[in-house]
Amino acid sequence: MNRIIKKVAVLGSGVMGSRIACHFANIGVQVLLLDIVPRELTADEEKKGLTLENPAVRNRIVNSSLQAAVASNPSPLYRKADAAKIKTGNFDDNLKDIASCDWTIEVVVERLDIKQSLYEKVEKVRKPGTLITSNTSGIPIHMLSEGRSDDFKKHFCGTHFFNPPRYLKLLEIIPTPDTDPAIVDFLMHYGDLYLGKTTVLAKDTPAFIANRVGVFAIMDVLQVMQQLGLTVEEVDKLTGPVIGHAKSATFRTSDVVGLDTLINVANGLAQGLPNDEAKAAFMLPDFLKKMGENKWLGDKTGQGFYKKVKGEGGKSEIQALDLQTLEYKPGQRVKFATLEATKPIEKLGDRFKVLAAGKDKAGEFYRKMFAGLFAYVTNRVPEITDSLYKIDDALRAGFGWEMGPFETWDALGVPKGLELIQTEGKQAAGWVQEMLDAGNTSFYKVNEQGVKQFYDFESKSYQPIPGVENFIILDNLRASGKVLWKNAGASVIDLGDGILNVEFHSKMNTLGTDVIQGLLKGVDMAEQGYRGLVVGNDAPNFSAGANLGLVYMYALDQEFDEINMMIAQFQNAMMRMRYSSIPVIGVPHGLALGGGCELNLHADKVVASAETYMGLVEFGVGLIPAGGGTKEMTLRTAAKYEEGEPEFNLIRNTFMTISTAKVSASAAEAYDLGFLRRGDEIVVNSNRAIAAAKEAALELADAGYTQPTQKTNIKVHGQGALGMFMTGVYAMKEGRYISDHDVKIANKLAYVMCGGDLSQPTEVSEQYLLDLEREAFLSLTGERKTLERIQSILTTGKPLRN
Incomplete structure (x- = not known):
């Protein structure tokens, strides 16, 4: 149409x-x-x-x-x-x-x-x-x-x-x-x-798909919780990230959304579903009725399942509601042996068998929870939808689950899931057993072409999920044998049509030695018979930046040669990627910080998801960008000088962006900060990003991509601009807006961006600026206050202003 x-x-x-x-x-x-x-x-x-x-x-x-x-x-x-x-x-x-x-x-x-x-x-x-x-x-x-x-x-x-x-x-x-x-x-x-x-x-049934199943899941957890005598904090520990749900889990999420919303939807479903086999699950437990009467509705009323109070010394603390007495009590540390057993397991799908096999109360909770949820969703097909994948789509997109109910069941094993259902006295829909009897052992499978298919109970066969032809899902390509090379931190995957993809899979996708090796390998392979390279992944975040822990360890041991070599390797990798003979497309999404931002600054083109939070954040840990970030932002600023705006204004704006560690609140804002430029794309649906990046690589290749040459004509202003920056930094210090250490970092950043102590404006090369930024970075790693800032980020996740 x-x-x-x-x-x-x-x-x-x-x-x-x-x-x-x-x-x-x-x-x-x-x-x-x-x-x-x-x-x-x-x-x-x-x-x-x-x-x-x-x-x-x-x-x-x-x-x-x-x-x-x-x-x-x-x-x-x-x-x-x-x-x-x-x-x-x-x-x-x-x-x-x-x-x-x-x-x-x-x-x-x-x-x-x-x-x-x-x-x-x-x-x-x-x-x-x-x-x-x-x-x-x-x-x-x-x-x-x-x-x-x-x-x-x-x-x-x-x-x-x-x-x-x-x-x-x-x-x-x-x-x-x-x-x-x-x-x-x-x-x-x-x-x-x-x-x-x-x-x-969705079909026109009460609460449609996501709320029908999602609210059932919450209400069923409340019943299981009461059966096992678990606390609010214990349930939130069991229903959070360990099973791929939000950190706010069950009760903290309810407080944020508002208990009145949960109560209203549950009451509506209890009244509107006379034929639902699990309609009793939607009946409000006594404690929830009482909380509604008391207007303990969560954040909007100041208390719900949790309440913030002033403790000793006026310090705020979070108390949890005791559902037996309806009194708030100080927070308790939660620990289960079953949860401890999952700590070494990075991949979400691999945790479910361990959770369901637990011998403690946590294991019993998971067996009951999985049984109730699995049975419920089978009986909703075809009532609320004709296709099981829509239930998974709805729960992932609407409730933030990493894996939907049927995907979770697949990870646990369909026969094992049926066993749990029967053990708990629940009843799954007959089509599940029919599926198994026909030799189909999973709800999903990936065919040889890397296309994910779902089991269609009507045709009793696997069918492709509509719309996935517009997406490239790396997990599916991996399952169909498209990985050409891999190490512990990265993989090179064949996207087809002559385009390769470098995927990171280190913790938070930090850019350590393994990832840099994977990036260089991807460029080398692409130059030998392929047409282009995409750098993207399906993780929640593109990259949280360089491996700060490694920098900290070397700095503590005063291994400055190691730091120098590490930074030089990162710079060389960025330049190798930028000046390769094939087009390279960056695909940032979520966090693209520090080195993750620098990588995209060096791509031929960026295809960013709309929800991209990009920034050069090194200043916050007492450093400056040294993976080519300071060089590239200086280069981009110099390229604007011919547009007529006063040159000192332009370089000052770039200096402020870096020295205040600004992070874009969206990909659109990344344009305003200079991290994205004309010709880069924004994709609103992140599922389409890698496919769009592949198309962008093909377009550049088809247009006759020519290997660029390093720039040697970057205009820097030397002492003239350096004096302006140092005067401004001094004024900030006198106004008590910044600390002595901030002054030191800011002056080193200014020194690099001005091209050093040059007597007049001069044209310099990229390598000249790379050497300056590496030297400044190296000197700052020898500063005690920088190490204190790094330690604070590594141990508490919070920046330190010292």
């Missing part, structure tokens, strides 16, 4: 509505955000002599909501300036303006009568053929469009975003029997490509 979305109307500016509006603004769409007109003046408005007819009063609700959203942390916007794409108004004065909108999204209060009343007004002004959708999560979609025209019904369906819309990737698309299938196809595609979502087609 050839449909272009230029302008979107969002009706309702609450927490969800304002943030949905912000996310459309993120991708460049103009937004009309509307809400109700206030019925009475505030005290402040009365003092100003305003009336209910004043425009500022009439738009107070919508403007206040948008301002609160823009000011919130984490920000719903890629750039604060994108808020300018959102025009506000109210239902009385501006509803007529939706005639110019291509898509209207309703996000008002969850009451059928209010929504239907609004739709009646919308239909009078909406342009026929435009999209109309609802973000409801608790009202059947088909009921919302009752009484509307055929054109309205044809273009209407549910589009259920998850909060916060910028960060949670799930978008459930819920059609009605009247929805035009072409509209559904369009929304599935638009959500994926433009909004960066995992779009999941």
